[in-house]
Amino acid sequence: MAGSRITRRIGCIAAALSFSVMATASFADPVSLNIVDVAGNLALTKDGFEAFKAKYPNLVSNITYTNAPAPQLPGKIKAMQGAGRSDIDLVLTGTDALAAGIEQHLWMKLLPDTAKFPSVPGVYSEGARKMLDLAQGYGVEVTYTPAGPLLEYNPDHVKDVPRTADQLLAWCKAHPNKLIYARPANSGPGRAFLMGLPYLLGDKDPKDPDKGWDKTWAFLKQLNECIPYYPGGTSAVMKELGEGSRDMTVTMTGWDINPRALGVVPANFRVGAFDNMTWVNDAHYMVIPKGVPKAKLDVLYKLINFMLEPAQQAMTYDDGYFYPGPAIKGLTDSNAPEKSRVVLEKYGRTEYGGWIAKYPNALPLPADKMVAAFQKWDREIGAQKTK
Incomplete structure (x- = not known):
């Protein structure tokens, strides 16, 4: 009897370990992400996304980037969600498609969630912090401009x-x-x-x-x-x-x-x-459409946090497209990449300050x-x- 119980117990432990290994392997399998930009934001953030892929090859195998007009995207996402499909993992949007998506209940609620996004909202500069409120918790702000x-x-x-x-x-x-x-x-x-x-x-x-x-x-x-x-x-x-x-x-x-x-x-x-x-x-936001699989969500949360770090935020000075660009506090033009500093010195306006x-x-x-x-x-x- 005792031996039988021990045998069964060992069998249960082995099964549990087998399940744990399978679950870990499943979570560790790198995912392919499809990012859609309706705000021209990739000019500011693509290098940051690529840096994430390079740093975490165990999480991301590939990132596909697509540009789309803001007015057409909400209808497309609504149709996909109605068909039970999830072809878009992350949307980069201005206040236009953000607003339309909130009205049509297309986006996942992300905030407030201090467990998933521990630096939000404290990381933002004063102006950017106010713009975060417009997202009503459905988007995480990534860039800001007056x-x-x-x-x-x-x-x-x-x-x-x-x-x-x-x-x-x-x-x-x-x-x-x-x-x-x-x-x-x-x-x-x-x-x-x-x-x-x-x-x-x-x-x-x-x-x-x-x-x-x-x-x-x-x-x-x-x-x-x-x-x-x-x-x-x-x-x-x-x-x-x-x-x-x-x-x-x-x-x-x-x-x-x-x-x-x-x-x-x-x-x-x-x-x-x-x-x-x-x-x-104005600001740009990272939003996640409803229906994205959990295996991708865990990666997307990590990606969003990564994009709020100073190194990636400094990249958003870019070529002045969304000047200044960074949404977090503590950065100035001097933190921008050299290429950005050259552009801003030549094409920026002294009047702006x-x-x-x-x-x-x-x-x-x-x-x-x-x-x-x-x-x-x-x-x-x-x-x-x-x-």
Whole structure:
């Protein structure tokens, strides 16, 4: 009897050990990750993701990167989730697709979870910490910028640079088809302009696009009369500005610096701030669609934490695309990679430090209000002119 019990016990222990080894092996098997970028964020973070893959080959076998338009991604993810598929593991998004995904219940709730993300929110700089709240726990912020709205222009053609919204409208009417901006639902500068106008115009409630933006919607309808069309993204705007078919556009810090560094826009083009402007800040987030397998989730959590470390955050200075870029506190331009420091020294603006210190900051609209603002702009402003 005793021997029989011992034999059975040894058998149970062996089975348990066998299961443990299998479970460990399963967890240790490296996974392939599919990262989709709808914000242009890979320019800032791809080197960091690749550094993670190189450091942890036991966790990640391959990373596939895909770019997609922000307005189309939520519908695609919703269709995949409805079909029980999980083809996308991590999404890099601005506030646009973040908001749409929150509204449609597409993202996993990540925060607050101090066990999985022990450095959040304490790691963030003051401005970035406020932007984290917009994600409502569904995204972990990876990059930050004070953003805009600013005006970028060709100094050879624009001598009377607008300093107020009314002056911008007057300039546009006097120079039809020479001002252009992209559809806000898929453009950081377009969003900053749309959400910054209520502050510039003194609207009743800058946080309520439906009932508090009477002056803003009226202004945009007047501006619409002298704008030729609205491109689907900011890259097309900068191309036209650089080629000379347009003389002015709305911009933000990174979209001013980076296209000039890349040679898309001439280096001598200038940027101006509105009198009494309010910065409408912007950020990029890492979000995980619902339905991602647990074996991948454990790796993704580790990856997200890795991307918040100083070494990877310093990489986000990049070529000024989302200036400054880092979301965590304690970093300055001096921490940037040498290539980034060269770009910022040549194409950065000395004015930015003063403007950032001088003008107040505001958060973008919360998810539901932002979606409502985009829909109203699409319906009432861009419907006949968006390409």
